Amino acid sequence: MARTVPAVNRALDILELFLAEGALTASDITARLGLPRTTVHELVNTLLDRGYLVAEPSAPIRYQLGMRLFELGGLFADRLDLARQAQQAATEVAAACDESVHVAILDGAEVVYIAKVDSTHSVRMVSAVGRRLPAHCTAVGKMLLSALAPEALDACYPHDRPLRSMTPNSITTPAGLRTQLAEIRQAGVAYDDCESNEAVACVAVGVFDHTGRMVAAMSVSVPTVRWTDQRREQWTGLVRTGAAALSHRLGHHAGPAPFATTGGATAQGSLSQHSTRGS
Known part of the structure; x- marks a missing residue:
């Protein structure tokens, strides 16, 4: 030594x-x-x-x-590459569950996917980095919105303006969105119940940097044909672990790194064999 x-x-x-x-x-x-x-x-x-x-x-x-x-x-902070670190963290989570894993950031009222790993299942999400979706229709988006200050949320979602709907399950009212964001803030986890795609359900958790600020969110996206209550709990635990590992790489030291790893980018959404989107 x-x-x-x-x-x-x-x-x-x-x-x-x-x-x-x-x-x-x-x-x-x-x-x-x-x-x-x-x-x-x-x-x-x-x-x-x-x-x-x-x-x-x-x-x-x-x-x-x-x-x-x-x-x-x-x-040190300048040299950290969020997309590169996110890609490796997503790869580890995907290896553990063989479902599509995404990492996204918030840009106004939209999410932008910066990293993704596809499932190897024949029915799966095949994504591409750079895709944008309405934040309120996605698990990653709702997770990120839950961290906004009230005035920032009001700027994106005025109280008197209806929200865009992507599926019958999408949140369409500012009041409904704020109610769900309060629940997400309390639970520390967000779900997309076929809100951006009728064939996909997702679970997402926030990713934090060295200052403790939520800078991204990680999700596991699963076709509804494989989504069960038992697996939902497993995927929730897994994405919590993966998001914590990525946070640790970004200098957030709330606890020990759950994965011993090091960390390209990608995300969009369409199920192979089914045209779908989600996260």
Whole structure:
């Protein structure tokens, strides 16, 4: 096993204390890490000199994370490729259930599919990246809409304007949409009960980035001929796990990564042997 440098480990331990606290004094750091006072002062002074910590203007003995960390974090975030990461995460979920898996983002009142993996069943969804659908008619769309602030939702769906219908099951009233979004917000999962296609049912869960913001949603889309209550529960659990894994790749650390993986893009909707759409 390669050797590590104790002083570097201690410096990183200090920085990681700030993940839980906004500001700390040298005494706070000493107490939390159990390090000698002199060692802490030397390490803090080094981090201050390099811009990884800064002193609070109103309280010079209290320290906060510095701009250098922001620069490094920004560079890391810029290098993350959501579509590429989403494609690999979708591949893992599809391998576990052999159904079509999609990842989509919100663009106004529409969803845009950025990643997909098709099922190998003869009756399946065959999708293409870049497809757009009305958000309120899809599981991924409703999941994403549930995270919007009220004013943003009002801008997309004014209270006095009927909603476009894609099937007899589509939500067609702003009030009905808001009621369902409240339920989705509470449950953390959204369903499409043949709302964008009469032959397809879907389940979706949100995907979060390093700031905790919902940036995408992942769904499993299944022809109704294979959709049962028992399988619905299994697919719900699986898409929760897959969405959590993708969130972890994007820097969201609410818990451990459910899949050990690394992560192209695609999504539209039409069942082979049946012209269908959904998600």
